[in-house]
Amino acid sequence: MSTKPTSVAVLGTLADFHREPIAYNLSALVRLVEDLQPDLLCLDMTSDEWARRDFAGLPLEYREALVPLAAQTDIVVVPVADERPIAEPELQGVRAAIGGKLRQTLAYLQRSAPSPAAINQGLRHHVANHLYEVLAGLHGRHLRTSAKAHAHRLAGNVVQAVRRDPGRRVLVVVNVRFCHYLRQTLRSYADLDVVRYSEL
Amino acid sequence: MDGRVSVTRVVVIAQASLLREAWKALLSMQPGIEVAGDAGSPEALAARALPGGGCVLVDAQTGATADLVGRLSRLPREWHALVLVDASQTSQIVELLRAGAFGVVSRGSSVAELVSGLVAAGRGEIVIPSAIAAEVLTQLLDDASTGVDRPASLSSREAEVLHLLAQGLTNKLMAQQLLLSVRTVEAHLRAIYDKLGVTSRTEAVLWAVRHGYARGG
Numbered sequence: 001m002s003t004k005p006t007s008v009a010v011l012g013t014l015a016d017f018h019r020e021p022i023a024y025n026l027s028a029l030v031r032l033v034e035d036l037q038p039d040l041l042c043l044d045m046t047s048d049e050w051a052r053r054d055f056a057g058l059p060l061e062y063r064e065a066l067v068p069l070a071a072q073t074d075i076v077v078v079p080v081a082d083e084r085p086i087a088e089p090e091l092q093g094v095r096a097a098i099g100g101k102l103r104q105t106l107a108y109l110q111r112s113a114p115s116p117a118a119i120n121q122g123l124r125h126h127v128a129n130h131l132y133e134v135l136a137g138l139h140g141r142h143l144r145t146s147a148k149a150h151a152h153r154l155a156g157n158v159v160q161a162v163r164r165d166p167g168r169r170v171l172v173v174v175n176v177r178f179c180h181y182l183r184q185t186l187r188s189y190a191d192l193d194v195v196r197y198s199e200l
Numbered sequence: 201m202d203g204r205v206s207v208t209r210v211v212v213i214a215q216a217s218l219l220r221e222a223w224k225a226l227l228s229m230q231p232g233i234e235v236a237g238d239a240g241s242p243e244a245l246a247a248r249a250l251p252g253g254g255c256v257l258v259d260a261q262t263g264a265t266a267d268l269v270g271r272l273s274r275l276p277r278e279w280h281a282l283v284l285v286d287a288s289q290t291s292q293i294v295e296l297l298r299a300g301a302f303g304v305v306s307r308g309s310s311v312a313e314l315v316s317g318l319v320a321a322g323r324g325e326i327v328i329p330s331a332i333a334a335e336v337l338t339q340l341l342d343d344a345s346t347g348v349d350r351p352a353s354l355s356s357r358e359a360e361v362l363h364l365l366a367q368g369l370t371n372k373l374m375a376q377q378l379l380l381s382v383r384t385v386e387a388h389l390r391a392i393y394d395k396l397g398v399t400s401r402t403e404a405v406l407w408a409v410r411h412g413y414a415r416g417g
Contacts (some may be wrong), residue, residue: 034231039381071312072384073232074319076375161379168381 005193007169008161009200010183012176013061014128025075026065036200038171041070042080042158044178045195050079057084059175066173078158080172081150095138102138125160125176132177143149151178155185160194169200202370206321209236211255214246215261223257227312230315242274242281243386253278257314258301260284271302282321294339303327304411320370325401332412333368335406354395359413364403364407 013029033041043066045058057065070077091099109128136144158172174182187194210233212223220238228235236254245256247381256279258270260268272281280302293304304320306329317327321349328336354362357378365376375385389404398404408414 030231039383040379067229068312072230072315074372076372076379076381078379165380165384168384184240 004167006166006193007192007193007200008158008162008172008186009036009170009195009197010174010179010186011186011197012125012128012179012182013059014106014113014176015175026061029061030065030069032197033066033075033145033171033173034073036169036197037073037172038075038200039168040078040161040165040170041066041075042078042154042170043067043170044081044154044160044174045079046081046083049081050077054058063174069071078157078161080154082153083150089139089143091138099135099138102135106131111131125179128176129180136177147177148181151181154178155182158182158186159192161190167193171200205231207234207415208319209252210318210322211236211245211250211254211256212238212257213242213256213258214238219259223259226311227257227315227318228349230311233315237337238384238409242271242381245279246274246276250276250279251321253280255279255302255318255392256281257318258283258288268296268299270299275300279320281356282317282327288334290335290339291392293328293332293336297326297328297340302385304329310370311324316370320372323369323371326368326405327370330368330373334366337366337368337409338415354392358392358395361385362392362404362408365389365392365405366414368405 003160043062045055045062049058055067067077069075090096103135108129109124109131113124133144133147136147154174158170162170163167170184183194186192210227211221211229212235214220215221217240220240224235224238225235235247236252236380237250238246242256242258253276256267256275258268258272258281260283268283272283272401275281281300283296283304284307285296285304286307296304302324303326305317305327309317313362331373360378363373369377371382371385371389374380375382378385382389389401393399396404398408400406
C-alpha cells in the first residue's frame with residue numbers, strides 16, 4: 001500500500017517496580033498518548049491476555065492509562081508479546097542489598113521525573129537503562145538472556161504489525177528496560193523509520 | 201501530524217435538565233469528545249440550528265421510545281442520533297433505525313462503550329449490539345431495497361471486513377479485531393463500496409446480510 005517507511009516510536013515507561021509499586025500520576029502519560037493519537041499502539045502483552053481482557057499481571061500504566069484510553073479512541077491496541085518475560089527471582093545476601101538500592105534509585109528517577117518525556121530522553125533515560133542492566137546482571141546470565149530474547153520477540157511482532165498495515169503511525173510503549181534494544185533492532189528494518197515519539 | 205483523529209461533537213437530548221447536565225459533565229471528561237450543547241427534545245435541537253454536525257445522544261425516558269420514534273426525523277441531517285435503550289430488544293432497535301437513528305446503546309453499557317458508540321455514530325456508522333446485529337439487519341432488509349444484487353470480487357481482507365461489517369461492528373471494533381488501523385479499515389470499506397456498487401454503509405451492510413456475510417465463521 002505504501003512505499004514510504006512506516007514511522008515507529010518507542011516510548012519507555014517506568015511505573016511498576018516489581019515489589020515496590022509507587023504513586024505515579026498517569027494522567028500525563030494519557031495526555032501524551034492522546035495527543036500523539038497513534039494508529040497502532042503496540043503493548044507488551046500477549047494476544048491471550050488481550051483477548052481475555054486479563055490485565056491483572058500487566059503494568060499499571062497499561063491497566064490504568066493506555067488500555068482505557070484506547071477503548072475510547074481510535075487507537076488500536078496490538079499485543080506484541082508472545083509470552084510474559086520471566087519473573088525476577090529473589091536476590092540473596094549482598095546482591096539483595098545492591099538490588100534494593102538500585103530499585104530505590106529507579107523509583108527516585110520515576111518520582112522525580114517531571115513528565116513521561118523526562119524518562120525518555122537525556123541522562124535520566126540512560127541511567128534508568130543502565131540500572132536495569134545492572135539489576136539484570138545481579139540476577140545472572142539466564143535473566144539477561146531471557147530479557148533480551150523477550151525484547152527480540154517484541155521487535156519481531158512490532159515488525160509484523162507494521163507490515164500488516166504499512167504507512168501508519170505506530171507507537172510502542174514498553175518498560176524502559178527494553179527501549180534501547182527495541183529501537184536498535186527496529187532500526188535494522190528498511191521499511192521502518194524509528195523516530196522519537198515527539199516526531200511521530 | 202497528518203491523520204490525527206478529530207474530536208466528535210456531541211449534543212445531549214434529555215427531557216430533564218439535571219440529566220442533561222450530568223451527561224454533559226461525564227462526556228466532557230472523555231477524550232475525543234466535545235460537548236456542543238444540549239436540548240430537551242429533537243424539536244428544540246432542530247430549532248436551534250446548530251452549525252456543523254456530530255452525534256446526538258438521545259436519553260429518552262423509560263417507556264418513551266415509541267413517542268421518540270416519530271420525532272427523530274426532525275433532527276438536522278448532520279446530527280446522527282444514538283439512542284440509549286433499556287435493553288437490546290430487536291424490534292425496538294429496528295423501529296429506531298427505521299426512524300432515522302444511527303444506533304442504540306444499552307443503559308448497561310460502560311462509559312467506554314458509550315463513547316466509542318458516539319464516535320462511530322458521529323462518523324455515520326451504524327451502532328448496534330453485535331449479538332443481535334444480524335437479526336436487526338435481516339429485519340431491516342425486509343423493507344429495504346438496496347438495488348444491488350451482484351457478486352463482487354473482494355480480496356480476502358475485504359471479505360473479512362465485510363463479514364465484520366455485517367455483524368454490526370463499528371470501524372474501531374473491526375480494526376481492533378483485525379489489528380489494523382481504523383484508517384486502513386476505512387480504506388477497505390471504500391474499496392468494498394466501489395466493488396459492490398453501493399454508496400453507503402447501510403447499503404453495504406444490507407448487501408452483506410443478503411449474501412450471507414452475517415453468518416458466523
